[in-house]
Amino acid sequence: MITYNERHINNILDVLDNADSRLITVFGDFCLDKYLYTDPTRDEISVETGLTAYQIDKIRCFPGVGGTVTNNLRSLGVQTQAIGLVGEDGEGFDLLKALKATGVNIDYMVHSEDILTSAYVKRMRKAGDNEYIEMKRIDIRNFRNQPTELEDKLLANLEEACINSHGIIVTDQYLESSFATVTKRIRHELTEIAERYPEKFFYADSRGFANSYRNIIIKCNQYEVPGIKEDTHNKVSIVACGKTLLAKNEKAVVVTMGEDGAYVFENGIETHVPAFRVEEPIDITGAGDATNAGIMLGLTLGLSLSEAVLLGNCISSITIKQIGVTGTATIEQIKQKLTSQLK
Secondary structure (H helix, E strand, O other): OOOOOHHHHHHHHHHHHHHHHOEEEEEEOEEEEEEEEEOHHHOEEOOOOOOEEOOEEEEEEEEEEHHHHHHHHHHOOOEEEEEOEEEOOHHHHHHHHHHHHOOOEOOOOEEEOOOOOOEEEEEEEEOOOOOEEEOOOEEEOOOOOOOHHHHHHHHHHHHHHHOOOOEEEEEEOOOOOOOOOOOHHHHHHHHHHHHHOOOOEEEEEEOOOHHHOOOOEEEEEOOOOOOOOHHHOOHHHHHHHHHHHHHHHOOEEEEEOHHHOEEEEEOOEEEEEOOOOOOOOOOOOOHHHHHHHHHHHHHHOOOOHHHHHHHHHHHHHHHOOOOOOOOOOOHHHHHHHHHHOOO
16 A cells, blocks of 8 residues: 655655656657637628627647647646647647747657648636536547558657657557557557567556556556446446456556545556545546556656655646646645645
8 A cells, every 4th residue: 555655755756856857758649729719799690691600819829738738838848849740730839839838849749631630619608707517528530440551650759769769758649449540450469569669668548458468557537547437436346447457458458546546457466546535626637647657757757656656646636636728747845745745
């Protein structure tokens, strides 16, 4: 059982100042989070259709999915590079611009005019002086298998990026097998790449295909762990499913459980890593991505997997207190949070 004790916290505190010496690659699904702001007082009726035409007076764009992981890494001072697919469209331009603005190396991103850049378009409707509510979202997606030539480019770029990387985070976002960056073939190839670079840390966060990875640390939340059923969703069944996944993966498994912390399955042993107590209000958007950044940073700095998960939990406890935004944490904030647990 990992607890907030002096040894574990000091192990983390001792290495945090070396974060800027790490180079971490984020490979996989990236999307653009695009917010469109409208004000009801500016609505117009279309002369052509008679329907309401919503007047957008502000647009805000942020890198999402893998981009949320890179945001967190860059906030921690980590050198970061991105590998994923981007279309030759406006969303692609905005995504690359947003990634570059945070200091992410985008040289390995693969461009194609044959795909759409994945985007979550969020319509924000003004409801008060400074208050907006989110309307129904519009998603921009690709709904066909990715061409072999794009897979080839992605894998070639990853091979090159691996040479200098200390760790690789795989963001496997979508539930379709092969419509986005991380396809069925790429999941298989990732296993072989990880075997060729045993000194590197490979870590995959997969919503729907955790069972497909071998020789890679797998992370999923309590609702995504393969084999879990809604009618038997409890700690006993989660632990059982985690053990089964570990037997297939033969590396390590992390199952996050929100305010209940996380379970780490490694070397046939299960370890519970507690969460950090956080008072409401909270906003859990991006909490999993913040945890991923912290876990990989911890591993590349020489922490054990359980200590790295404790660091990830610490970071997410900071980010979820940032309401209305996908939060990030700084090294100083982490130090303050950890130190406060020793009092």
